Amino acid sequence: MDMRHLAYAVAVADERSFTRAARRVFAVQSSVSAGVAALERELGAVLFDRDARGVRLTMAGEAVLPELRAALDAVDRARIAADPEGGLRGRVRVGVFSNLGWLDLPALVGAFHERHPLVEVEVRPSPTGSTGLAEDVLRGRLDIALFGLPATSVSGLIVRRLTTSPFAAVLPEGHPLADRPAVALAELAAERFVDTPAGFGNRSTLDAAFATRGLARVVSVEVADIGSLPDYVAAGLGIAVLPEISFAPRTGTAVLPLSDGVVWELNAVTRQQPSPATVAFADLLPSSGATPGDLT
Template sequence: MDTRQLEYFVAVAEELNFTRAAGRLYAVQSTVSAGIRALEKDLGATLFARSTKQVALTPAGEVLLPEARAALEAVDRVRSAAAMSSAGIRGRLRVGIFSNLDVIDLPAVLGEFHAVHPLVDLQLGASAAGSTGFADDVRRGRLDVAFMGLPDRDLAGLEVLPLVTTPFVVVLPPGHPFASRPTLTMRVLAGERFVDTPAGFGNRIVIERAFAEAGITRTVSTQVSDLGEVPRFVAADLGIAVVPSLALPRAGAAGVDGGVVVVPLVDPDVDWQLSVVSRPTPSPAVSALLALFSRHLGAA
């Protein structure tokens, strides 16, 4: 058994597809298949049930998966420790980021990180599934660190570094009947058409739970994959929106900005938390980046 075979196994187990696993590992599919067969022979157990239509883990594969992940993480820590003793932190750091994230100057933070740790290869990317996709990617080892808009109760098994908590605000077209009100509640908004992000995004999960717990059904008529773009669709009179106030950095608590009216939502216990998450046993590179985030936010 070698670590490459374990990498093949974990990739196939997470993708449940040999072709996608090979692409993820920049390997040839036949090499991945041969590595899995060699691992199964070494262990004396079949790890995958294969058919022409699907790949599934066997009971033995289910048992092996968390152990294989732990073994690979341990090997990474050994390599990182050896590298640090001679040349500083090195390796790869995969970070899931939001676009239009103004609460922290991400280019400046990552620039400072690179200046201190030039041997770390930074890879940044977004997720079409929002925070839900990021959480899954971190759990499965596809990402090392990710920004997150999910509540803590949805982040079991992850290390969470809270960055900031912000209230929700209601975004309205200027001619809307509620545009002149000083505050609004969820109950008043029942029956409105909403512009929102897709279902997996953290801000939508939080606000939809709040509406459901209040016994209110709402209709999302327009979905926008970029939270920062929601006000533009509200301005086009496609509906109203309830978003974290951080999505409107120029508007403040209330007022007119960019062709929309922003009114505070005053229902209690309806807040959005922006966090950074990682796995419970972070690498030295992850620990260094999290420490840098903490320092910048502390200064802010």
């Protein structure tokens, strides 16, 4: 098989467009189309449905795509084995949360680029939070992603623990509970909440904590940027219960420890056989512990 054709097919699968795929692999669109068609003939299967709505993987394409990625990763490993002193090449696609100040992502990506200038780094968020990021890794749309849910909540991926953080309540100044040394979920259940959308790790963890205590709550404001939620609290739109490391205190708010002992996990996830570039990126991540399948 022509490895260029494999790379073209993977690019089309990722971009859902022959035009965008051609730009990514620095080829003309006709070459990408011809290369994918040649690969389909060699495999004896149609990999993509093409119509007015765009480009989608067929069932055969879904089955073949992981093997194409594995083949390209194997080529990268072979190049490294043949020239261990040569520079690492390839690409790593990183899925992130917005505004997570605890992890200085720009500095981390900058350090990675300085060490491995021949590796292309792409950083992407997910509108559906941790669940969407994990799904993107499983389907090969991302190579490594932050994951704000417990390691036990995901299967089929390698999970690396980065850190944990207790939750804290963020209340408006002047709230009747604002002067307390700590507060319990049961005391907050009747409040209006501002929170991230369903699917975000902090939201899922907190929803589960309420449910296990037989409590229900109302989320009246949903915002994808977790770090901005205290601003909505300061504006009088509700209260928030957030991981301590996910936000900075704001004027007009009071931050109280949560007495229930609810803890948020921040992990990194990757597929079972990460590429050399993915492993190199993971090596730069902080770690407070890992599952037996630790990336490093």
